[in-house]
Amino acid sequence: MKIGRLSLLKISAIAAGVTLLALIPWVFNPFYTTIAIIIGIHTIITVGLCLLMGYTGQVSLGQAAFYGIGAYISAILSLRAGLSPWLAMIIAAVTTGAFAYLIGRPILRLRGNYLAMATLGLGIITFIIFREADSFTGGLTGLSAVPYLSIAGFVFDTDRKYYYLVWVFTLLILIISQNIVNSRTGRALRAIRDSETAAESVGIDVPELKVRIFTLSAVYASIAGSLYVHYLTYVGPQPFDFLFSIRLLLMAVVGGLASIWGAIFGTAAISFLGDSLHGFGDLESIVFGFILMAIIIFMPQGLWVHFVAAYKERREKAGKMRQ
Amino acid sequence: MIISQFIQYFISGITQGSIYALVALGFTIIYSVTGIINFAQGDFVMLGGMFTYMFLHTFKLPLPLACILSVASVTVCGLLLERLAINPSKKASTVSLIIITIGASMFIRGVAGELWGKDPLPLPPFSGETPIPVLGAVIQPQTVWVLAVTLIFMLLFQLLLSRTLLGKALRACALNRRAAGIIGINVRTMSLLSFAMAAALGAIGGIVIAPLTLTSYDVGVMLGLKGFVAAAMGGLSNQAGAVAGGFALGILEAFGAAYISSAYKDAIALLIFFVFLLLRAKDLASAEAER
Numbered sequence: 195m196k197i198g199r200l201s202l203l204k205i206s207a208i209a210a211g212v213t214l215l216a217l218i219p220w221v222f223n224p225f226y227t228t229i230a231i232i233i234g235i236h237t238i239i240t241v242g243l244c245l246l247m248g249y250t251g252q253v254s255l256g257q258a259a260f261y262g263i264g265a266y267i268s269a270i271l272s273l274r275a276g277l278s279p280w281l282a283m284i285i286a287a288v289t290t291g292a293f294a295y296l297i298g299r300p301i302l303r304l305r306g307n308y309l310a311m312a313t314l315g316l317g318i319i320t321f322i323i324f325r326e327a328d329s330f331t332g333g334l335t336g337l338s339a340v341p342y343l344s345i346a347g348f349v350f351d352t353d354r355k356y357y358y359l360v361w362v363f364t365l366l367i368l369i370i371s372q373n374i375v376n377s378r379t380g381r382a383l384r385a386i387r388d389s390e391t392a393a394e395s396v397g398i399d400v401p402e403l404k405v406r407i408f409t410l411s412a413v414y415a416s417i418a419g420s421l422y423v424h425y426l427t428y429v430g431p432q433p434f435d436f437l438f439s440i441r442l443l444l445m446a447v448v449g450g451l452a453s454i455w456g457a458i459f460g461t462a463a464i465s466f467l468g469d470s471l472h473g474f475g476d477l478e479s480i481v482f483g484f485i486l487m488a489i490i491i492f493m494p495q496g497l498w499v500h501f502v503a504a505y506k507e508r509r510e511k512a513g514k515m516r517q
Numbered sequence: 518m519i520i521s522q523f524i525q526y527f528i529s530g531i532t533q534g535s536i537y538a539l540v541a542l543g544f545t546i547i548y549s550v551t552g553i554i555n556f557a558q559g560d561f562v563m564l565g566g567m568f569t570y571m572f573l574h575t576f577k578l579p580l581p582l583a584c585i586l587s588v589a590s591v592t593v594c595g596l597l598l599e600r601l602a603i604n605p606s607k608k609a610s611t612v613s614l615i616i617i618t619i620g621a622s623m624f625i626r627g628v629a630g631e632l633w634g635k636d637p638l639p640l641p642p643f644s645g646e647t648p649i650p651v652l653g654a655v656i657q658p659q660t661v662w663v664l665a666v667t668l669i670f671m672l673l674f675q676l677l678l679s680r681t682l683l684g685k686a687l688r689a690c691a692l693n694r695r696a697a698g699i700i701g702i703n704v705r706t707m708s709l710l711s712f713a714m715a716a717a718l719g720a721i722g723g724i725v726i727a728p729l730t731l732t733s734y735d736v737g738v739m740l741g742l743k744g745f746v747a748a749a750m751g752g753l754s755n756q757a758g759a760v761a762g763g764f765a766l767g768i769l770e771a772f773g774a775a776y777i778s779s780a781y782k783d784a785i786a787l788l789i790f791f792v793f794l795l796l797r798a799k800d801l802a803s804a805e806a807e808r
Contacts, residue, residue: 251610
C-alpha cells in the first residue's frame with residue numbers, strides 16, 4: 195500500500211476508523227469492549243471464509259471445526275503441558291494448518307454440493323470429538339483456568355488490554371488478506387472462482403492453490419480460536435457447533451463474500467443483531483435464516499458492498515453535476 | 518441370544534434406515550430435476566412430525582386426518598420454498614443456492630422452535646405398543662408401520678416416475694433440463710413439483726418415525742445430513758441407489774452404535790461418508806462439473 199496513491203478522503207476515513215477503534219474501550223460502556231473483542235476474533239475467521247468462498251469459490255460449512263481445533267490445542271498445551279500460551283498458539287496454528295492441508299487435498303477435489311456436505315460433515319465430526327473425548331477435551335465440562343497471554347511480564351488479563359491485542363491481530367490479518375487479494379495470487383484465486391478449466395489452461399496450479407487458501411483460512415480460524423481461549427480462559431465444545439459455522443457464513447455473506455473489509459461490518463452487524471435478539475427464543479434463527487436468503491437473492495455481493503457501491507455511484511453523479 | 522441381539526440391531530437399523538431412505542429420495546428428486554441440493558430436506562421430516570402433533574393435540578383432530586393434513590401442510594411449505602426462494606434466484610451459482618437452502622432450513626427451524634417449543638414432542642403409536650416377537654427379538658408395531666409406509670410410498674413414487682406422463686416429464690428434466698424445455702415440458706413447473714414431492718415424502722417419514730423417536734425442532738440437521746450421505750452413496754440422481762444407501766446407512770449405524778460406540782454413532786456415519794467421498798472424489802467432481 196502506497197500512501198501517496200491514496201486519496202485524502204481514504205486517508206481520513208482510515209484515520210477516523212483507527213481512532214474510533216482505539217477509543218471504543220474508553221468511550222463506551224465496558225459491555226461493548228467485550229463485544230468488540232469477540233467481533234475482532236470472529237472477524238479473523240470470517241475473512242478466511244471470504245478468501246475461500248468469495249474469492250476462490252469454494253464452500254466451507256465447517257469453519258468452526260478449525261476454530262475449535264485451534265482453541266483446544268492452545269488450551270491443552272498451555273494447561274496440561276505448561277507451554278507458554280504464545281508457543282501453544284503457534285503450535286496450534288501450525289497443527290491446524292497441517293491438518294487442513296492434509297484433509298484439504300482430497301476434499302477440495304470435490305465441488306459445489308459435495309464439498310459443502312463434506313465440510314459440514316467435518317464440522318460435525320470434530321464437534322462430536324470435542325464433546326466425547328473427555329480425557330483430552332474435558333467433554334461437556336470443558337477445560338478451565340487456561341492461562342492468559344502475556345508479553346515480558348505484561349499480562350493481558352483485562353478486557354481493555356485484550357481488546358488492543360485482538361484488534362492488532364485482526365487488522366494485521368485484514369491487511370495481509372487484502373494484499374493477497376491484490377496480488378498475483380489473488381488474481382489466480384478469482385480466476386479459479388470464475389472457471390477452474392480456464393484457470394488451469396493459463397497455467398494456474400488449481401488444486402494446490404485451492405488447498406493453500408483452504409489451509410490459510412484454517413490457520414486464521416485457529417489463531418482466532420487461540421485468541422478466544424486465552425481471553426475466556428475456558429473452553430467447552432458449545433461454541434464450535436454446526437450452528438456457529440453457519441453463523442460465520444452469515445457474517446461473511448452480510449459483509450460481502452468477496453470483500454475483505456466488509457468482514458468487519460458483517461461480523462459486527464450479526465453480533466449486535468444476535469445480541470439484541472438474544473432472549474427472544476428462536477427469533478434469532480428466523481431472522482438469520484431470512485437474512486441469509488434475502489441477501490443472496492436480492493444483493494448477492496453482500497450488504498456492505500451494496501452500500502459502498504451505492505455511495506460511490508451517488509458521489510460520481512454529484513461530481514458530474516458539479517462539472 | 519447373540520443372534521436375537523443381532524436381529525434386534527438389524528431391525529432398529531432398517532427402521533432408522535427407512536427414514537434416511539425417504540430423506541435421500543427427497544434429495545434425489547429435487548437434485549435430478551433442478552440440480553439443487555436442498556439443505557432444508559431434513560426439516561421437512563421434522564415439520565411432518567410437528568404438524569401432526571399440532572393437528573392432533575391443539576386442534577384435537579383424529580390421527581389419520583391429522584396425518585393427511587400434516588402432509589398437505591408440509592407440501593405447501595415445499596411449494597412456498599420453491600416459489601419464494603429458489604425460483605427468484607434461478608441463475609444463481611451452486612454456492613448461492615446452497616446458502617439459500619441453508620437459510621431456509623434455519624428459518625424453518627426457528628419458526629418450529631417458536632411454534633412448538635424446544636422440548637421433544639411425542640406422537641402416539643398408530644396401533645398400540647404390544648411388541649411382536651420375531652426370532653427371539655421384538656418388533657414394535659410402529660416399526661412395521663414405518664417399513665410398510667416407507668415401502669408403499671417408494672413403490673408409488675417409482676410407479677409415478679415410470680408409468681405416468683408426468684413421470685416421463687420429470688425424468689426428461691433429470692436427463693437434460695434444456696432439452697426438456699425445448700420439447701415443451703414446463704421445467705419451472707417440474708421444479709415446483711419436485712419440491713412438493715420431496716416435502717411430502719419427508720413429511721411422511723417424519724410422521725411414521727415420530728412415535729418411535731419423538732420429534733423435536735432441531736432433528737432436521739442430522740436427518741438432512743444423513744439423508745444426503747445416503748443419497749450421495751447411491752449416486753444423487755439414482756432413486757433406487759438412494760433408497761439402498763438409506764437402508765445401508767441405517768444398518769451400519771445401528772451396528773456401529775452397538776458394537777463400537779454409541780457416543781460416536783453420528784460420527785461413524787459421517788466417517789463412512791468421508792471414506793466414500795475420498796474414494797470417489799474424482800468421479801463426483803466430474804459429475805458436478807457436467808451439471
